[in-house]
Amino acid sequence: MVTTIPHWLLKQAELNPEETAIEMDDGITLSYQELHKESLRYAAYFEKSGVKKGDHVAVLSSNRIEMPVVIHSLSYIGAVIVLLNTRLTAKELTFQLQDAEITLMVTEPDFNSVAGEAAHRAGLSQDKIVEYQEIQPEEVRPTYMQTEINLGDLFTIMYTSGTTGNPKGVQLTYGNHWASAVSSALNLGLSPFEKWLVCLPMFHVSGFSALIKNVVYGMPIFLMQRFEEKAVIKAIRQTGVTMLSAVSVMLQRMIGELGGEQLPHHFRGVLLGGGPAPKPLLEKAKEKKIPAFQTYGMTETASQIVTLNPKDALRKLGSAGKPLSTASLKIDAAVGEVGEIIVKGPMVTTGYFKREEATEEVMSEDGWLATGDLGYLDEEGFLFVVDRRKDLIISGGENIYPAEIESVLAGMEGVREAGVTGIKDENWGQVPVAFIVADTNGAIREEDVLQFCNSELAKYKCPKEIHFVDQLPRNASNKLMRRELLCLRKVDGDKG
């Protein structure tokens, strides 16, 4: 069985040399030919710097144009790319540099100080940190070049943080990323006019996967340094963007910004990840005629593995859809009951780097991955994700899903965002508490919120405390970090 394909960027440079590959919000554009040539020049530089096939090279970068070039250049010489989160502290970076056995780190001037400190602590000499402006592209081809991709080869390592212990490096092969891109096209279709907007960080799998679609489909991407609702709406209107990957809060801000206006017809929709979306938000999107396709996925599945098909988007509001055509899903519970979501498919990781035990804990020998997420299937086989298992609140023996309460709160007039988590309780074991960002337009009182909850939720699900906060803790992809909510509670308590 042949499991090699031509290198995807080399191929697009042959198939679509003059077509736009990447368009930046600052006006820079690169055609496939240019992206390929620039990547080759970088590749020759990295090779000269001593990078060899199989070496682990860290990339610590925001969404700058250099980032895809560096990624493709490292891929051309067969290096494994370790994507680092730009929000990490020097201490956190140190662990990942050591754990991933990094031999070279590529970064940008902005992260100069933290990168330097982390490298020092990790025992990486300073000449093994390369900042973008120090790269001197060579005018020759690298002596070794991967003109073919072996789908079984390791391509990226991205770290995920567990509830306990150290982060784990998720290994993804070229085949994982390829299967993800192909499966998404089979699900969403692929028009000749497709253009994806990327405003999620490319060091996370969601942003990174758009970079792969870019070279697997020969589809242009519009790359933004960060999410900003005005700029995203402008880009959709003016540059022919057809698709956008986003998390709930981003969609919410776009809807707020749009006011009474709509998005143009060429815009096909928002691929909505990062946890179950509040139903009121999905209903608002429906009102605004913004197709929002809920997806479910994680680093371990190279992004989406379950996606709501456009044709079912309105009929199955709130569902994450069905597993992509190459993937399988089962729930570790009786039919209709909530249980752990277990998935399989060619996009699923081969395991955690150097963590045999952690890998065996969640993966079976025949490739099934226990996700740690809870969900159920309806009678038609649509997946409803209820929550992360680790976020589950158990109160007096009852299961409480923070996402359910957040969804109710998000539907209340005057509430902009809400986050819920559990605190210890003498009587019930745990009870839910809520953190609310109020709308700027009107005041909203604790008793209003409690009364609203009493009318919408069973008594045991009603939050026992309401904390008004300025903002909720979110990660670089704007995903709510429930574990950090309790820090706000202390601050709030201190104030009160």
Next chain:
Amino acid sequence: MVTTIPHWLLKQAELNPEETAIEMDDGITLSYQELHKESLRYAAYFEKSGVKKGDHVAVLSSNRIEMPVVIHSLSYIGAVIVLLNTRLTAKELTFQLQDAEITLMVTEPDFNSVAGEAAHRAGLSQDKIVEYQEIQPEEVRPTYMQTEINLGDLFTIMYTSGTTGNPKGVQLTYGNHWASAVSSALNLGLSPFEKWLVCLPMFHVSGFSALIKNVVYGMPIFLMQRFEEKAVIKAIRQTGVTMLSAVSVMLQRMIGELGGEQLPHHFRGVLLGGGPAPKPLLEKAKEKKIPAFQTYGMTETASQIVTLNPKDALRKLGSAGKPLSTASLKIDAAVGEVGEIIVKGPMVTTGYFKREEATEEVMSEDGWLATGDLGYLDEEGFLFVVDRRKDLIISGGENIYPAEIESVLAGMEGVREAGVTGIKDENWGQVPVAFIVADTNGAIREEDVLQFCNSELAKYKCPKEIHFVDQLPRNASNKLMRRELLCLRKVDGDKG
């Protein structure tokens, strides 16, 4: 590396249960759910009849609705499907039944007699021939069912006839067929409204590949028993057909039938295979605004491996395009020169069944297949197929490509179809002779044709004989069989 995917029909029955899978020209339609259930019932019957995983089962069938059901049912129980050409004689069938180690043959009443004779000669007992009407679908599931497809497993064997020696059984795995379908979607795009018309026989790889797209994309197909220009045009107009696979003569007849009219806008185009198309035909199609995408492929590559992209279709008229994004191509000659076309990709066969030597003759260890076809690449890397190497005429040391002469003849007023081949000649070694089907509208004389050729072709390329015939020999896919042209010459000579 996970190389299994959920069984594609089972998957579509989950994803799109109520959607139309197959629509027949006689009005029968099957949804994915129905196709799945019927295939399961057939599978249980075949299992009861003794078919086991790995058994080789022959299917001798025209494009009837039972054919896809039988194919999927055999796939559900893991049997290998040997597709037999319905035009074969009992003697030819006998060889294939024996060579492919057939344990059961499924056929339709029309082929009762030839199937019976072939089975008898091949030593297959009469109870191992099952006609469609004898199948008694079981109301239970088969005890063994392949809910997953292992992409490395052998799926089909189809025979190709070489110039010398016995036909060879081309083995294609599930992975070959899957990669073919996926690569085609990445090239042509995939709209949510896609619908493919299948009028080429499903026992050939071109028709069969549409059956695979049907279950890999979840895209409906419109199935016709045979090509008939009026019916095809009607189907395109009335049933929302967007794509059609065809060979040159079919497109030519459609254009003739259309007269001054056009095809509706929803029709995206004709995927044109079966050898290089005459340029005058492509120009006529352009005039009629029928997008015609030349493709290049063969049984060994699970259908197309090189296809002209819609966006280059008019600019590169006459080219077969570039290799699909998962495939590679090289020409065994200097740049710009004509040489043998050599291809590689995940859709390329693993080899000929039980023919190690024949396999080694055309395939290298790293997966390159020498196709036996001649072509060249232009400066932008577009492939121009000039001819089958075996059809090449060598005259006084000059290479003459029959396809080139046919293309010129097809452009002459009064000529409907033309076929060219070589005959032995004392002086030159070989010389070209032409066979012409004249237009019904006007008389056309031998001297007119010769004069036309003299004005359009170098002297050594001008046919030395012109034979007017009623029709050209074509195979079941309407592909011109040049080797059989000489039989017409004899008949013609007898008459004269």
